[in-house]
Amino acid sequence: MRILLATVLNALALGAAAWLIPGIGMTGADTSGGVVLAYLFVGAVFGVVNAVIKPLLSFVAMPITCLTLGLFAVVINAAMLMLTAWLTDLFSGLFGVEFFVHSFFWDAVLGALIVALVSAVLGRFLVTASAAPRTR
Template identity: 50%
Template sequence: MNFLLRIIINALAIWIAVWLLPGMTITGSEWLAGSLGETGSAVVAYLVIGLIFGLVNAVVRPIVAFVSIPITCLTLGLFGFVINAAMLLLTAWLSGFTPIVLQIDTFFWTALLAAIIVTVVSAVAETLLPDRAERQRD
């Protein structure tokens, strides 16, 4: 249940980043439009990208974050945004092997700004959700 919530939060954060940044697009959901409609195919597309981003954050990000501890300390944590941007670029690359593709134009502006947006939206969504102990009791 927690992983499903993370996928939904990731999809919401990526949707907001795509909505705000002209350099980010998601393509390939047209083949779903026949059976799900335009809105349904867009929701499925964002959920697929959210799933890929969640898997990248669960598998690759801890390794990269551990290796980059010295530079993260030197930059007082700001290097974390660079790591998040790299995870978004890795998600975009991995999505190229699926019918639904996340496209990011540039690393410096688009990916870094998207990383900031995704981080802020994820943090806000996490504060709005009940904490893990309350969810386990219910």
């Protein structure tokens, strides 16, 4: 259930970034249902990238992240967004959907900030809603 929730949160955050930034978007999905499924697919890819590669990259980049007082984490998040775009482009022949990010600066950096902000806000609301006492 947590994996499905994380995928939906990622899809919503990536959709918000694509809506706000012209250099981020999706191709290959024509209907509204297709767009939703495409963003869920990209959200799943983004979740796998963040679960597998991001911890390794964050560990390797820890000295520069400390030197920049944590600002390099935004660059790491932008790199994960670019990697997700590259992976969906790689598998676009299989799934018929491509998530694209035109440039690292500024599209990916601003997109990473928006994805982080939307994920944090939505995650906070979901944690608060799930922690509320239930009455019968």
